[in-house]
Amino acid sequence: VTEVISPGLVTRSANWWQELPLHALEPNQWEALCDGCGRCCLHSLEEVESGRVFITDVACRLLDVNTGQCVDYRLRQSRVPQCVQLTPDNIDQCVWLPETCAYRLRAQGLPLPQWHYLVCGDREAVQRAGIGVAGRCVSETPQRLKRLQERVVAWIEPKVLE
Numbered sequence: 605v606t607e608v609i610s611p612g613l614v615t616r617s618a619n620w621w622q623e624l625p626l627h628a629l630e631p632n633q634w635e636a637l638c639d640g641c642g643r644c645c646l647h648s649l650e651e652v653e654s655g656r657v658f659i660t661d662v663a664c665r666l667l668d669v670n671t672g673q674c675v676d677y678r679l680r681q682s683r684v685p686q687c688v689q690l691t692p693d694n695i696d697q698c699v700w701l702p703e704t705c706a707y708r709l710r711a712q713g714l715p716l717p718q719w720h721y722l723v724c725g726d727r728e729a730v731q732r733a734g735i736g737v738a739g740r741c742v743s744e745t746p747q748r749l750k751r752l753q754e755r756v757v758a759w760i761e762p763k764v765l766e
């Protein structure tokens with residue numbers, strides 16, 4: 605859906621996040637799709653026999669555990685080589701992303717949830733909905749990484765990798 609607002613100037617629909625496929629998003633729209641939950645920044649454990657993935661409350665060392673934001677987003681991949689840059693082409697392979705992840709939902713053609721800030725206009729709604737990890741996680745340390753089994757959380761459902 606397009607709307608002509610003046611000669612030569614065309615804007616996309618106000619609801620671009622619901623209507624455009626991931627491949628059609630501009631770079632700034634791609635970034636804006638993230639709900640800021642921080643769930644993808646938590647360490648997880650895979651149970652090999654069952655394929656179940658359990659999420660812990662131990663966060664990447666670059667995550668500010670109070671705000672749930674990456675403290676060095678621009679350089680995150682050089683500082684944490686295992687940090688995966690999400691793209692429209694790899695999103696289907698990122699099976700470890702939470703079910704609530706906006707990229708995952710849109711890749712499946714599903715709508716964003718009501719608490720997503722693009723839908724409700726409130727950046728804090730993700731926290732009130734119990735989705736954001738801010739204030740509910742700890743930063744990684746060598747000791748915590750060695751004992752991840754003890755830090756599995758109940759507030760994120762384990763998922764089965766397909």
Ligand code: SF4
Pocket residue numbers: 637638639640641642643644645690701702704705706707
């Ligand atoms: S899980 Fe998805 S929506 Fe949440 S912070 Fe990570 S990329 Fe953004």
